[in-house]
Amino acid sequence: MMMKQWLTFGLMIALTALLSVSFAQHDHDHEGDIYLGVLDGSAAVIEPHELAEPPYKLELTFEELLPGLFGVDVGWDFYTEEGMSHPQLRRVTIRQVFISDGLFGVVEGETDPIFGVGAPGVWTLEYDPSNPEAVHQHIIFASTTLPDHDNPLLFQFELVNALDWDGNAVGSSVVYTLEFVPEPASLTALGAGLLVLGVRRRLRRRIA
Known part of the structure; x- marks a missing residue:
């Protein structure tokens, strides 16, 4: 049983890493990104x-x-106020507070999980004036288990060790939660499967 769990774990990591490198070869827009400030x-x-x-x-x-x-690509970026030429933050660390078993987060283009049980659990974003777009990063959160609305997969994090644009330390954030649920098509398929199962059970009862 333990060997099977490790094989599943290793396969999931390998597939997630493969997807991470694949996603890194594509351009991303900023729609839906998480902006930090x-x-x-x-x-x-x-x-x-x-x-x-x-x-x-x-x-x-x-x-x-x-x-x-199963998974989703989550974009992260620094927030820049309207009319300003630079973001509010110069540096911040995203620290894992809690993550569901079997859920992992891999930085796009990397091969080792940064978030997950047994993973480092900390990830630092730093603004480079010579390459402003470099702070725009993506994490692929993935699992071999499809979550459901009654039992979603969770990633909770806080922002720590942050510096504002002038280099002054700022306080840590509250704890935020990313809640991962299945896409509607998966829910439809699941509902159809349960319906078929129910019909089969009723037919068996009638035959009996």
Whole structure:
């Protein structure tokens, strides 16, 4: 049993790494990105508003990336106020507070998970004025288990060790939650499967 779990774990990591490198070869827009900045003297998520405001939770949809592997690509960036030429933050570390078993996060273009049980659990974004777009990064969150709405996969994080644009330390953030649920098509397929199962059970009862 233990050997089977390790084989599944290794396969999932290999597939996620393969997808990570593949995604890195494509350009991304910034739509749906998580924007990090400063609010009331502390590091904070500024957008999207669902995550930036209580209860600080964002629901994201898992899709089937490969047969038996489900996940989603999440973009991260620094927030720049309108009319400003630079972001609010110069550096911030995203620290894992909690992550569901079997869920892993791999930075796009990398091969080893940065988030997950047994993974480092910390990831630092730093603004480079000579390459402003470099701070725009993506993490692929993936699992071999398809979550459901009653039992979603969770990733909770906080922002720590942050510096504002002037290099001043700012406070740590509240704890934010990314909640991963299945795509509607998966729910439809699941519902259809349960319906078929129910019909079969009724037929068996009648025959009996």
